[in-house]
Amino acid sequence: MDFERIYKEHAGRVLATVIGLVGDFDLAEEAVQEAFAIALERWPVDGAPQNARAWLVMTARNRALDRLRRRARVEKTGGDVERLSPGEEPSVPFEEPAEPELDDRLRLIFTCCHPALATEAQVALTLRTLCGLTTEEIARAFLVPPATMAQRLVRAKQKIRDARIPYLVPEEPDLPERLDAVLLVIYLVFTEGYAATSGEAMVRRELCAEAIRLGRLIVDLVPGRHEPVGLLALMLLHDSRRAARVSADGALVPLEEQDRSSWDGEEIREGKQLVERALRAGGAGVYALQAAIAALHARAERAEETDWRQIAVLYGLLAEIHPSPVIELNRAAAVAMARGPEEGLRVLEALAARGVLEGYHLLPAARADLLRRLARWEESAAAYARALALAENEAERRYLTRRLGEVRRAAAERRV
Amino acid sequence: MQYLLLIYGREADWDGMSEAEQGKVFGEYMAFTESIQKSGNYVAGEALHPVATATTVRVKDGKKITTDGPFAETREQLGGYYLVNAKDLDEATAIAARIPGASHGCVEVRPTVDFSQS
Numbered sequence: 001m002d003f004e005r006i007y008k009e010h011a012g013r014v015l016a017t018v019i020g021l022v023g024d025f026d027l028a029e030e031a032v033q034e035a036f037a038i039a040l041e042r043w044p045v046d047g048a049p050q051n052a053r054a055w056l057v058m059t060a061r062n063r064a065l066d067r068l069r070r071r072a073r074v075e076k077t078g079g080d081v082e083r084l085s086p087g088e089e090p091s092v093p094f095e096e097p098a099e100p101e102l103d104d105r106l107r108l109i110f111t112c113c114h115p116a117l118a119t120e121a122q123v124a125l126t127l128r129t130l131c132g133l134t135t136e137e138i139a140r141a142f143l144v145p146p147a148t149m150a151q152r153l154v155r156a157k158q159k160i161r162d163a164r165i166p167y168l169v170p171e172e173p174d175l176p177e178r179l180d181a182v183l184l185v186i187y188l189v190f191t192e193g194y195a196a197t198s199g200e201a202m203v204r205r206e207l208c209a210e211a212i213r214l215g216r217l218i219v220d221l222v223p224g225r226h227e228p229v230g231l232l233a234l235m236l237l238h239d240s241r242r243a244a245r246v247s248a249d250g251a252l253v254p255l256e257e258q259d260r261s262s263w264d265g266e267e268i269r270e271g272k273q274l275v276e277r278a279l280r281a282g283g284a285g286v287y288a289l290q291a292a293i294a295a296l297h298a299r300a301e302r303a304e305e306t307d308w309r310q311i312a313v314l315y316g317l318l319a320e321i322h323p324s325p326v327i328e329l330n331r332a333a334a335v336a337m338a339r340g341p342e343e344g345l346r347v348l349e350a351l352a353a354r355g356v357l358e359g360y361h362l363l364p365a366a367r368a369d370l371l372r373r374l375a376r377w378e379e380s381a382a383a384y385a386r387a388l389a390l391a392e393n394e395a396e397r398r399y400l401t402r403r404l405g406e407v408r409r410a411a412a413e414r415r416v
Numbered sequence: 417m418q419y420l421l422l423i424y425g426r427e428a429d430w431d432g433m434s435e436a437e438q439g440k441v442f443g444e445y446m447a448f449t450e451s452i453q454k455s456g457n458y459v460a461g462e463a464l465h466p467v468a469t470a471t472t473v474r475v476k477d478g479k480k481i482t483t484d485g486p487f488a489e490t491r492e493q494l495g496g497y498y499l500v501n502a503k504d505l506d507e508a509t510a511i512a513a514r515i516p517g518a519s520h521g522c523v524e525v526r527p528t529v530d531f532s533q534s
Contacts, residue, residue, distance in 0.1 A: 116505055163527045164417050166504035174506075 001044055006052065007036060011132035013105060014056045020104040021057075022064045023167065025129065025157040031064035032056070105130065106221045107167050109214065113182040114165045121156040122185045123192075128153055131189075131210040141192060141207055179222060183231050183287070186214045190235045194242070195393075208239055219274075226283025233274035234287045237294035240267035251398035256303035268298045289318045308337035325356045329366055341370040361390035365400060372403065377411035418459060418528040419508040420499055424492040425521030427466050444516040452500060457511055461498035492521045499528075 011032065018028040035056045039048075049055040112125040124142070127133045133141075139149035159165065170178040193207025215232035222228055244258035275295045278288040293314045300306040315331035328351050336344020348367050357363040368383030384404040391397050430438070445463075452458040470486040486493070495517065502508040505525070512523040 114505075116509070162529075163525075164504045166506050170506070 001048065003040055006039075006048075008132065010053050010056055011036070012130050014053060014060060015129055015132065016105040016108040017057050018060045018064065019108055019129065020167065021061050022068075024064075025160060027064050027067060028060070029129075031060040031067065034063045035060035103169070103221075105217060106169050109182055109218070110169055110178060111160060111165060111167050113178070113185045114160075115178070115181055116163065116165055117156050117159060119185070119188070121152055122181070123188050124149060124152050125156045126185050126214070127189060127207075127210065130214060133206070133210070137206070141204065179218075179225065179227065182218060183227055186211050186218070187231060187235075187287070189214070190238075194238055205242075208235070208242070211235055212239060226278045226281040227285050227287060229274050229281070230278040230283055230285055230288030230291050233271045233278060233291035234294060236267045236271035236274070237291055237298055240264040240271065240298065246395060249398070250395055251402070252393075252395035254399065255297060256306075260301060260303075263298065268295075271295060272298065284317065284321075286318065286322045289314055289321075293318075306337070308334050312338045325351060325354070325360075326362070329357070329362055333366055333369075336370050336373070341373045344370050345374075359390060361387045361392075361396070361400075363387075364390070365396075368400075368403065368407075372407050375410070377407045377414060380407045381411055417502060417504070417530070418499060419502055419505075419511075420497060420526045420528055421508070421512045421515065422494055422524040422526065423496045423498075423515060423517040423521065424490070424524065425495050425517050426491070427493050427495070429520060430495075441516055448514055448516060449498075451514075452498070452511060457500045457502060457507075459499040459501055461496070463496040464494060467493045495521075 014035070015028060015032045018032055019025055022028050022031070038059055039052075039056060043049075109126060109130055112129060113122045117125065120142075124138050127138045127141075128135065135150050135153060136146050139146040142149070144152075169175075189207050190211035193204040193209075193211065212232070212235050215228065215235055218228040219232050240263050241255075241258060243264070244260070244262045245253055247253050271291065272295045275288060275291045278285075279292060293311050296307050296311050296314070312331060312334035315327060315334050319327045319331060328347065332344045332347035332351065335347050345367065348363065348370070351357060352363060352367075364383045365387035368380050368387055371377075371380035371383055381404060384400055384407060388397060388400045388404060391400055430441075433441070449458065449461060467486045470484075472483045472485060472487050474481045474483075498511075498515070500508065500511055502511060505527070508525050508527075512518060512525050515523050517523065
């Protein structure tokens with residue numbers, strides 16, 4: 001019996017349901033852990049029940065009720081702990097209705113992503129309760145000591161209980177804003193797993209997979225809204241390039257140099273369908289536009305076939321609804337590809353003049369790339385060196401170091 | 417469940433208002449208070465005199481020490497409060513958002529401890 005797999009498959013959903021039943025995060029967590037411990041003991045002997053999840057939910061619920069009863073009795077008798085008979089486990093697996101369980105998870109994600117909690121707490125709580133990641137795993141993914149992460153989770157759960165953050169799906173007019181918060185958390189989970197800033201590859205893959213799973217959940221459970229569809233599309237299209245993104249020695253491989261045959265065709269196909277669905281529904285939102293850009297990259301079988309003109313237009317639209325220097329940086333790269341490096345440099349210079357990206361390595365890195373294409377080797381080398389001085393990510397540093405070597409050699413050759 | 421809604425704002429803004437403007441804000445508060453009294457959320461509420469009238473008291477070694485001024489100097493000052501009944505944080509923040517002062521300064525929402533429950 002592969003208990004690890006059983007746990008991963010069921011833990012999140014069982015916990016969501018039990019939180020819904022008993023209305024207390026900590027109590028539910030303890031009870032679910034107990035239920036799994038009992039299963040670990042009995043299933044190898046008695047065989048797994050037909051409806052494993054229903055069994056786990058019932059067992060955890062009984063355990064939680066036991067604890068509540070015990071607590072009440074202790075209070076009544078003034079702390080005199082009484083020995084209780086162990087709770088009855090369900091002997092007949094009952095048919096668990098599918099719908100209420102989905103509602104439980106939806107309610108839970110809205111609770112975890114409540115704006116009264118800090119964003120970092122929202123992310124941690126979502127991973128802990130909906131994805132079933134351990135506190136240690138979350139701590140590793142976000143590079144904080146486990147004790148810090150544990151405290152963050154405890155504080156968030158305390159606030160949910162003491163300030164009485166409701167356990168329900170918000171209604172209009174609050175829904176759009178609350179949904180945005182949920183999508184942001186899912187996106188943060190994904191980018192944390194994808195950006196490869198640091199940390200273990202295993203945990204990072206897990207984060208991406210969980211984000212995509214949550215994305216699907218929201219698409220299914222909040223129908224009639226196009227933002228979740230755009231986000232799911234974006235995550236799938238980015239994830240499709242995961243294998244090609246980092247070379248065997250751990251260096252970041254730029255898009256135009258990636259082995260496109262190793263992109264995940266299934267994720268691309270689904271991602272493209274979802275982008276079209278989002279855009280057709282009139283949802284040219286932040287996620288859908290980025291997904292549309294990713295889809296244009298995915299469509300090009302070779303880097304030279306990329307439709308940079310359209311990509312530049314999409315970045316322009318994106319910059320209109322969501323003005324950001326990083327988007328402007330990407331637009332500069334697309335403009336350079338569509339209309340030549342000089343045009344791209346012009347966009348970068350306007351951006352540099354605003355001074356908002358001071359100290360951010362991607363600005364000199366983008367400039368260096370364009371100067372390299374214009375064979376302005378010395379200037380390019382200076383820009384790569386500047387980017388290298390600012391970059392912290394190991395994979396990115398390797399890429400920049402390689403480029404710096406190339407342009408320095410080219411500059412030296414010209415001097416001879 | 418009871419929540420204390422603490423209304424913070426810049427006293428200088430209030431002082432800079434004309435009498436007509438102050439009258440308008442006062443009217444808004446009257447209407448708001450009446451509406452939460454009608455809905456059954458209202459428990460208590462008061463406006464406070466400016467922080468210039470504040471006095472801080474501490475007891476050290478059994479001796480009362482009185483000093484002029486508020487406990488903490490802040491950019492926005494506590495100007496009044498409401499104590500309300502609400503079923504959860506969402507209802508409490510919805511009420512807080514309707515306080516006229518929320519549009520000028522901010523409202524801190526704090527759940528009160530119910531000793532009969534724990």
